[in-house]
Amino acid sequence: MGTGFVIGVLGVLILSHAAYSTIQYRALLKITEEEFSGPPINVIYLFPMEFFVVLELIFGLILCVWAALTVPGKFLSILPDSDENRVVALSDNMDFMMFNHRGRAFPSEINMKLKSL
Amino acid sequence: MAGHDDSGASEKKSSEAINDLPTFNAENMQNNMRVIYYSRTFMSIIGGFIAGIWGFTSLMGFIFYFLIMAITSVGLTAKAGFTIHSYFDSWNRIILDGFLGGLMSFVLFWTFSYDIVHIF
Numbered sequence: 001m002g003t004g005f006v007i008g009v010l011g012v013l014i015l016s017h018a019a020y021s022t023i024q025y026r027a028l029l030k031i032t033e034e035e036f037s038g039p040p041i042n043v044i045y046l047f048p049m050e051f052f053v054v055l056e057l058i059f060g061l062i063l064c065v066w067a068a069l070t071v072p073g074k075f076l077s078i079l080p081d082s083d084e085n086r087v088v089a090l091s092d093n094m095d096f097m098m099f100n101h102r103g104r105a106f107p108s109e110i111n112m113k114l115k116s117l
Numbered sequence: 118m119a120g121h122d123d124s125g126a127s128e129k130k131s132s133e134a135i136n137d138l139p140t141f142n143a144e145n146m147q148n149n150m151r152v153i154y155y156s157r158t159f160m161s162i163i164g165g166f167i168a169g170i171w172g173f174t175s176l177m178g179f180i181f182y183f184l185i186m187a188i189t190s191v192g193l194t195a196k197a198g199f200t201i202h203s204y205f206d207s208w209n210r211i212i213l214d215g216f217l218g219g220l221m222s223f224v225l226f227w228t229f230s231y232d233i234v235h236i237f
Contacts, residue, residue: 008159015163019170022234057167064163069192072155075204076145082203085142 008067014060021053141206149204153193154215160189161219162226169230182223186216 077084090097164185168178190212197204197211205211 011163015166015170019166019230019234022170022172026235057171061163061167065160065188065192068156068159068163068189069196072152072159073148075149075152075197076142077203078141078143078145078149078205079203080140080142085145 004067004070007063008071011060011063011067014056014063018053018056018060021056025053146206150210150214153211154218156193157186157189157215157219158222160185161223165223165226166230168223168227169232170234172231172235173227178224178227182220185223186219 079085161182164182168181171181173181193211194201201208201211
């Protein structure tokens with residue numbers, strides 16, 4: 001949980017840096033009065049940093065995907081017969097629980113397996 | 118007793134069907150749904166932020182949103198270890214649930230970051 005959170009913050013920081021680089025790039029384009037077609041990937045000859053922005057975006061996305069999958073918590077098993085779902089203690093209101101009802105007339109799976117033998 | 122056995126045998130199928138009703142731990146099921154919801158919401162926000170920085174407009178942005186949601190679905194399936202029957206009761210939960218729920222957040226952060234980066 002701790003490291004996932006740090007990775008998420010790192011991803012957001014990288015994305016913010018990419019946003020700042022794009023803002024600077026747009027200011028540069030305004031000076032040279034060209035049109036904006038995308039983040040600096042087609043200006044590779046100008047600065048190697050411009051191509052870096054797209055890489056930053058993709059890398060930040062990967063980090064954020066990793067954080068989104070690890071930070072919210074683990075998946076818990078929903079099967080009643082898995083090892084971590086064992087009922088190890090009955091609840092306290094045993095006075096209100098009765099077991100002498102009609103449910104014992106239903107054939108349970110254990111009885112069916114015994115009968116099929 | 119023979120009649121009772123026959124009705125028991127024919128009842129076997131219906132009671133097996135009854136026993137096959139989802140008897141699962143509802144609290145853990147809720148926890149898993151909450152994990153999916155958080156993951157999708159966070160990815161919608163981050164996807165919106167990236168779409169604004171990248172300068173996507175109109176259709177490309179929505180295509181990017183569905184791409185982000187598909188990546189999130191694959192990631193969640195991988196997180197569940199590809200055996201989702203022990204964590205969810207159907208495939209639709211992990212693939213389709215909450216697919217459009219993050220769309221509003223995506224559009225909000227998309228316009229927000231687009232304004233910050235490209236207009237102001």
